Amino acid sequence: MKKLILSVFTAFFSLCALAQKDNRVTIGTIDSIQSKILNEQRKIWVHVPSSWTPDSKQRYPVLYLLDGEDHFYSVVGIIQHLSQGIGNTICPEMMVVGIPNTDRIRDLTPTHVNPAPPYTDSLMLKTTGGGERFVSFIEKELIPHIDSLYPTQPYKILNGHSFGGLTVMNVAINHTKLFNSYISIDPSMWWDEMNLLKTTKNVLREKDFSGTAVYLGIANTLREGMDISTVRSDTTKRTRHIRSILNLDQYIKEEKQNGLRYESKYYGNEDHGSIPLIVTYDALRFIFDKYRFNPARKNLTDPTIDLIKHYQEVSKMLGYQVTPPEDVTNELGSDFLKQKQYAKAEEIFKINVTNYPESDLVYDSYGDYFLAMGNKSKALEYFKKSLSIKETPMVRKKINTLLSRK
Known part of the structure; x- marks a missing residue:
């Protein structure tokens, strides 16, 4: 054995x-x-x-x-x-x-x-x-x-x-x-x-x-x-x-x-x-054929509602409350950010911050949203929140870059 x-x-x-x-x-x-x-x-x-x-x-x-x-x-x-x-x-x-x-x-x-x-x-x-x-x-x-x-x-x-x-x-x-x-x-x-x-x-x-x-x-x-x-x-x-x-x-x-x-x-x-x-x-x-949320295969009219509705159906299937996974939510928000669909990106990032308040990643991504919007003070605030949870070189570099521009 x-x-x-x-x-x-x-x-x-x-x-x-x-x-x-x-x-x-x-x-x-x-x-x-x-x-x-x-x-x-x-x-x-x-x-x-x-x-x-x-x-x-x-x-x-x-x-x-x-x-x-x-x-x-x-x-x-x-x-x-x-x-x-x-x-x-x-x-x-x-x-x-x-x-x-x-x-x-x-x-x-x-x-x-x-x-x-x-x-x-x-x-x-x-x-x-x-x-x-x-x-x-x-x-x-x-x-x-x-x-x-x-x-x-x-x-x-x-x-x-x-x-x-x-x-x-x-x-x-x-x-x-x-x-x-x-x-x-x-x-x-x-x-x-x-x-x-x-x-x-x-x-x-x-x-x-x-x-x-x-x-x-x-x-x-x-x-x-x-x-x-x-x-x-x-x-x-x-x-x-x-x-x-x-x-x-x-x-x-x-x-x-x-x-x-x-x-x-x-x-x-x-x-x-x-x-x-x-x-x-x-x-x-x-x-688990219906478990995965795949945005590429969905016509998302309202991404927030669609994401929540999908995992409500998954919760019913499994018999317990299933929260939208952090990685899935973050990827969806990042995709909208790249497409410059800022309102949709913010809605999605907010969901992740609410669901995973102890995660450094959700604050880092929300900081990226504020940076894309030109709100440097808010971006700095969320990058610092991310760093307070976990020290990462990438987020540290973002903070140093913002501070050097002041």
Whole structure:
């Protein structure tokens, strides 16, 4: 198992450590929880976005990640790429909670199976079927633990691959409201003679899934000479994995009346092992397809109203108040400033100053507006406010230039 190069402290000191600057690049901390339900100590790997500080009011949606030791690094990287930096606001910044395994086949299988002869004494299968207890651990112990110690928003995603994908589908079907969205990556729907698959077909017809999103990624595990059409008629065990997933996809698509927001994709160039990263990327883009505010694609009649209205809709979608991101707002205001649309630029910069009064950037940009308007005293006032929060050479140079002209 790969080791995280992380600090192992209590949750509070771990969070504080994230805000400290040192010579290490850290992406998370190792926390632990004593589970009464599972009767064991469970480690958890926790990523909190770098924008968080101990005195910050910022809070984040949470992605819960099964097989955490295998996928933590890549999932954190994908989210950082999609959520941080100018233009990269495809999804919100998010926490990631990786759940490493102690007994994987116990926790990630929903039903117990007995080994077939001659494997009647198989140790691997003796603990199978602990999936419901594991889900109970997540619901009653892990989520409350995370919510009590970390800066969380109520929006939650469950992500899992293979047996983890099987668990994701079990939770989505039988514990639907535990998470808002589900990412199921090449799930092992063949388990226990496709028991969960058979249950799923009936539940999809009878249950209301409104407000829930599922993304299903299907790997290419076909035998040579087959395609996704011909494999459906095959009856050998070697193809049962992909056949069960294709059946799942078909069942979900047939029940369009149940309110489930659903998308699936077959990845012909990816096998069972290579598929998790690209599916997670595509799934996040699907889940948050309406999150991004892209002025280039909008006919902005009133930019202030349009910006506010967009994030009101995003807030409704996510179930909590979403403030227009600082970078997005600042970029919009700067674009109007370059276009000499000064009234629009001022409106936008005012929004940022109101929403992010502790940011040096918002005062610097508002100072640029006053400088463009020829109001040097106001520009100097806002540049000084920016510098009082954070010393930056660029703003210092602006102040020195203005003072030298007096």
